[in-house]
Amino acid sequence: xxxxxxxxxxxxxxxxxxxxxxxxxxxxxxxxxxxxxxxxxxxxxxxxxxxxxxxxxxxxxxxxxxxxxxxxxxxxxxxxxxxxxxxxxxxxxxxxxxxxxxxxxxxxxxxxxxxxxxxxxxxxxxxxxxxxxxxxxxxxxxxxxxxxxxxxxxxxxxxxxxxxxxxxxxxxxxxxxxxxxxxxxxxxxxxxxxxxxxxxxxxxxxxxxxxxxxxxxxxxxxxxxxxxxxxxxxxxxxxxxxxxxxxxxxxxxxxxxxxxxxxxxxxxxxxxxxxxxxxxxxxxxxxxxxxxxxxxxxxxxxxxxxxxxxxxxxxxxxxxxxxxxxxxxxxxxxxxxxxxxxxxxxxxxxxxxxxxxxxxxxxxxxxxxxxxxxxxxxxxxxxxxxxxxxxxxxxxxxxxxxxxxxxxxxxxxxxxxxxxxxxxxxxxxxxxxxxxxxxxxxxxxxxxxxxxxxxxxxxxxxxxxxxxxxxxxxxxxxxxxxxxxxxxxxxxxx
Numbered sequence: 001x002x003x004x005x006x007x008x009x010x011x012x013x014x015x016x017x018x019x020x021x022x023x024x025x026x027x028x029x030x031x032x033x034x035x036x037x038x039x040x041x042x043x044x045x046x047x048x049x050x051x052x053x054x055x056x057x058x059x060x061x062x063x064x065x066x067x068x069x070x071x072x073x074x075x076x077x078x079x080x081x082x083x084x085x086x087x088x089x090x091x092x093x094x095x096x097x098x099x100x101x102x103x104x105x106x107x108x109x110x111x112x113x114x115x116x117x118x119x120x121x122x123x124x125x126x127x128x129x130x131x132x133x134x135x136x137x138x139x140x141x142x143x144x145x146x147x148x149x150x151x152x153x154x155x156x157x158x159x160x161x162x163x164x165x166x167x168x169x170x171x172x173x174x175x176x177x178x179x180x181x182x183x184x185x186x187x188x189x190x191x192x193x194x195x196x197x198x199x200x201x202x203x204x205x206x207x208x209x210x211x212x213x214x215x216x217x218x219x220x221x222x223x224x225x226x227x228x229x230x231x232x233x234x235x236x237x238x239x240x241x242x243x244x245x246x247x248x249x250x251x252x253x254x255x256x257x258x259x260x261x262x263x264x265x266x267x268x269x270x271x272x273x274x275x276x277x278x279x280x281x282x283x284x285x286x287x288x289x290x291x292x293x294x295x296x297x298x299x300x301x302x303x304x305x306x307x308x309x310x311x312x313x314x315x316x317x318x319x320x321x322x323x324x325x326x327x328x329x330x331x332x333x334x335x336x337x338x339x340x341x342x343x344x345x346x347x348x349x350x351x352x353x354x355x356x357x358x359x360x361x362x363x364x365x366x367x368x369x370x371x372x373x374x375x376x377x378x379x380x381x382x383x384x385x386x387x388x389x390x391x392x393x394x395x396x397x398x399x400x401x402x403x404x405x406x407x408x409x410x411x412x413x414x415x416x417x418x419x420x421x422x423x424x425x426x427x428x429x430x431x432x433x434x435x436x437x438x439x440x441x442x443x444x445x446x447x448x449x450x451x452x453x454x455x456x457x458x459x460x461x462x463x464x465x466x467x468x469x470x471x472x473x474x475x476x477x478x479x480x481x482x483x484x485x486x487x488x489x490x491x492x493x494x
Contacts, residue, residue, distance in 0.1 A: 032163055032164070032165060033061070033138075033164045033165070034164075034165050034166070035058075035059045035060060035061045035138070035164065035165070035166040035167070036053070036058035036059045036060065036166065036167050036168065037049075037050070037053040037058045037059070037060045037061075037166055037167070037168045037169075037170065037359065037362065038060070038061045038062075038063060038152055038164060038165075038166035038168075038169050038170070039053075039060070039061070039062045039063070039169075039170045039172055039355075040063050040144045040146070040152060040169065040170065040171050040172060040173055040308070041062075041063070041064065041070060041144075041171070041172035041173040041174055041339075042062045042064040042068045042069065042070055042128070042139070042172075043069065043070025043071060043072055043073070043172060043174045043339060043340075043348070043351060044069075044070065044072045044073070044077075044339075044348040044349070044351050044352045044355075045070075045172040045174075045338040045339030045340075045348075045351030045352060045354060045355045046062060046064075046070065046170070046172035046174075046338075046339070046351075046355065047062065047068065047069065047070075047128055047131070047132070048351075048352040048355045048356060049170055049172065049338060049354075049355030049356065049358055049359050050062045050132070050135070050137050050355075051131060051135050051137070052355065052356045052359045052360065053359040053362070053363070054135040054136060054137050055135070056359060056360070056363040056365075057363075058359070058362070058363060060135075060137045060138070061137065061138040061139070061140055061164060061166070062132065062137055062138070062139050062140065063140045063142065063144035063152055063154055063164070064139060064140070064141060065141070065142060065143040065144070067125055068125050068128040068129055068132065068139065069121075069124060069125045069128045070174050071174050071175070071176075072348040073121060073124050073125060073128065074121050074124075074125060075121075075193070075194050075197060076193070076348070077348050078120060078121055078124050079117040079118065079120055079121040079197055080117075080193075080197065080217055080218075080221075080380070081120075081380060082116055082117040082120040082121075083113060083114075083117050083197065083221050084217060084220070084221055084380055084381070084382075086108070086113040086116065086117075086225075087220065087221045087224035087225055087382075088224070088382060090106065090108055090224060090225055091224055091382070093106040094106070095419070098419060099419065108202065108225040108226060110199065110200075110201055110202040110225075111200070111201075113225070114197070114198050114199070117197060118198070140154055140164060141156065141157070142154040142155050142156040142157065143155045144308065145307070145308055145309040145312075146169065146171070146308055146309030146310065146312060146313045146315070146335070147163065147309060147312060147313070148312065148313050148314075149165070150165055150166055150167065150168070150169055150334045150335070151163050151164070151165045151166075152164050152165075152166070152169060153309075167334065168334055168336065168362050169334060169335050169336065170328075170336045170337070170338060170355070170358060170359070171308065171315075171322060171330075171335065171336065171337040171338070171341060172337070172338050172339045172341070172351070172355065173303075173304040173305065173308055173339075173341055174303075174304055174339060174340050174341070175301035175302055175303045175304055175340035175341070175346060176192075176301065176302055176304060177192030177193055177194065177297065177298075177301060177302070178297075178299055178300040178301050178302040179192075179297070179302070180297065180299055182267065182268060182269055182270075183209060183267060183270060183295070183297045183299070185297055186272070189270075189272045189276070189277050189293075189294060189295065190270055190272065190277070190294075190295045190297060191294060191295070191296055191297070192296075192297055192298075193214050193218070193296075193298065196218050196296050199294075202222075202225060202226070202227060203222070203227050203292070203293035203294045204227065204228065204293055205227060205228040205229075205230075205276075205291070205292040205293050205294075206222050206227050206228070206229050206230070206292055206293065206294050206295070206296060207229075207230045207232060207267070207277070207279045207290055207292045207294075207295045207296070208222075208229060208230070208231045208232065208295075208296045208298055209232050209267050209295065209296065209297050209298060209299055210232075210233065210234075210297070210298035210299040210300065211231055211232075211233040211238035211239055211240070211261075211263075211298075212239065212240075212241070212298065212300065212379075213239070213377070213378070213379040213380075214298040215231065215233075215296070215298030215299075216231070216238065216239055216250070216254075216379050216381045216385075217379060217380055217381050218296055218298065219231045219254065219259055219381070220254070220257070220259075220381035220382055221381075223254075223257055223258060223259045224257070224382070228258075228260075228292075229258075229259045229260070230259075230260040230261075230262065230290055230292070231254065231259055231260065231261050231262065232262045232265050232266075232267055232279075232281055233261070233262065233263045233264075233265065234264070234265065234266050235263065235264070236263055236264050237251070237263060238250055238251050238254070238261060238263060239379060239385055241377065242377075242379075242385060242387055242391070242440065243387065243391040243392055243393070243426060243438070243440040244391070244392070244393060245392070245406075245424075245426060245440070246385055246387065246426070246440050246441075246442045249383075249422070249423060249424070249442050250381075250383070250385060250442060251263070253382075253383055253422055253423075253442075262281060262283060264283055264284055265281050265282065265283035266281070266282050266283070267279055267280065267281055267282075267295075268280045268281070268282050268287075270295055276291055276292055276293045276294075277291070277292050277293070277294065277295050278290075278291055279291075279292060279295060301340060301346055302320070303320055303321055303322075303340050303341040303346075304340075304341065305317060305320065305321070305322060305341050310322070313332055313335060314331070314332055315330045315331065315332050315335055315337075316330065316331045318343075319343075321341060321342055321343050322337040322341050322342055323343075324336070324337050324338075324342050324343075326369040326370075327357060327358060327361040327367075327369070328342065328354055328357065328358040328361075329361075336358050336362075338351055338354040338355050338358055339351035339354060339355070342354070344370070344372055345372065345375055345377070347375065347377065349375070349376075350370075350372075350375055353370055354370060357369070357370055371458075373389065374388060374389065374454060374457050374458060375388065376388040376450045376451065376453075376454050378447040378450065379447075380447060382444075383420075383422050383423045383442050383443045383444060383446075384441075384442070384443065384444065384445065384446045384447045385441070385442050385446065385447075386440075386441045386442075386446040386447045386449065386450035387438070387439060387440045387441065387450065388438065388439050388450055388453050388454050388457065389428070389436065389437055389438035389439060389453075389457060390428060390437045390438040391428075391438060391440065392404060392426075392428055392438070394438070395428055395437050395438065400430060400431075400437065401430070401431040401432060402428055402429060402430065402431055402437065403428075403429040403430075403431050403463065403487040403488065404426065404427070404428050404429075404487060405426070405427045405429070405463075405483040405484055405485065405486035405487025405488070405491070406424050406425070406426045406427075406483055406486055407424060407425050407479045407480075407482040407483040407486055407491065407493075407494065408423070408424040408494075409421050409422065409423045409424060409425075409443045409444075409476070409479065410422075411482075411493050411494055412474070412476060412478070412479055412493075413473070413474040414474035414475050414476050414478075415443065415444065415476060417474065418444060420443060420444035420445075420476075422442075422443060423441070423442040423443025423444070423446070424441070424442060424443065424479075424483075425439070425440075425441045425443075425446075425449075425479040425480055425482075425483040426439070426440040426441070426483060427439050427440075427453075427463075427466075427480070427483045427484055427487055428440075429462075429463045429484075429487050433462070434462030434463045434464060434465075435457075435460065435462065436453065436456050436457050436461065436462075436463065436466070439453035439456075439457075439480075441479075443476065443479075444476065445476050446476070449476060449477050449479075449480065452477065452480055453480065463484050463487055463488055464488065466480065466481060466484040467481060467484050467485045467488065467490060469481060482494070
């Protein structure tokens with residue numbers, strides 16, 4: 001895991017577990033303690049699995065080396081949303097005149113923005129502490145290493161070692177920022193997402209490498225508060241996993257906001273010898289050098305599977321991830337793995353769902369296996385991006401006959417009233433059966449709308465049933481009904 005370092009005056013992470021208001025977790029015991037379930041790691045996969053195990057009557061413990069809630073809660077999903085909210089508030093102030101409001105002044109305070117983000121993370125971590133206590137889960141602080149015989153050796157911060165054993169051990173050790181050979185992170189000039197969240201001062205210029213969710217969110221954040229941002233993406237489109245129309249719309253929005261976007265481009269080297277960075281970018285147009293203060297490497301994540309004892313136990317891996325079946329059992333009985341260390345999508349909500357399925361199976365239930373084709377993905381920049389299921393290109397490559405409906409937010413009364421007219425909802429249906437194959441959205445609050453489409457796909461609802469489902473007016477969500485109507489030639493407001 002990356003070094004837990006923050007700027008002066010800013011707590012680098014939530015207060016050490018054990019000093020919060022709710023509970024004082026156990027130090028590693030000096031004698032052998034036995035549990036029904038031990039979870040190694042307490043991210044959104046680990047802590048959710050532990051709570052569900054306890055609900056099902058299993059004596060449960062969590063081994064955690066850093067902070068309850070893991071990366072998502074302390075260094076990812078939650079505090080980044082706090083940063084993005086600060087950027088949005090600043091943008092509102094900049095455009096207050098558009099809403100008939102006169103505002104004098106307004107400038108971003110990086111230290112205060114970071115402090116708010118850390119406070120949000122701390123509050124959430126305290127919340128998880130409370131949940132651990134409420135569910136009578138033992139929290140054992142220290143670095144865990146798997147041992148044969150369903151045991152975990154725990155090394156405390158002071159170096160003392162002890163062993164706990166469980167009938168079932170769940171590995172949920174999360175992931176870290178992926179490091180490329182040509183982008184070695186030094187934590188100062190070439191940074192990962194953790195450092196990007198707690199910079200001591202706002203950089204004047206930044207190159208963001210990678211336009212997935214992390215890269216796009218930070219590009220938006222820093223640009224919104226006044227940093228000159230260049231976004232470099234190796235693939236032909238930004239947010240490359242999304243539908244091409246969504247990618248093109250986001251690129252257009254980013255450029256309108258003042259972000260320089262370079263697609264089909266690769267950072268070949270970064271010279272950090274001088275005051276700032278000289279970034280060499282290679283594209284179809286040739287090579288160019290971009291000067292900036294800081295480079296943010298956002299090229300994905302790497303699972304934390306090293307040094308946790310997999311080899312000692314004989315647990316199989318493939319391509320850097322732990323091999324599991326549909327109920328997250330490894331090749332060694334009694335050992336399980338969930339979340340970023342397994343082959344599924346590296347998303348917090350996926351890890352939580354996997355954790356619940358895993359422990360329900362352990363408890364003797366018959367849970368339904370997770371449908372990885374119906375997992376929503378969200379990017380929280382502005383405009384937001386949300387999707388589930390197949391892209392139009394994927395549906396065509398499968399040879400499916402499809403109907404496609406689009407509804408732009410420029411035709412939405414709620415979007416017009418809110419000043420959020422950029423973006424659209426795009427729905428892809430199977431022409432034969434009416435099944436919703438994919439939903440793709442870009443615009444304000446679409447991350448809150450996508451769950452409807454996940455439910456629609458789960459319940460096998462048809463296009464005509466969506467059209468006949470009365471949506472409230474005026475809302476952003478009625479664009480889903482309108483897009484379905486557009487696919488079938490019944491759209492009203494276009």
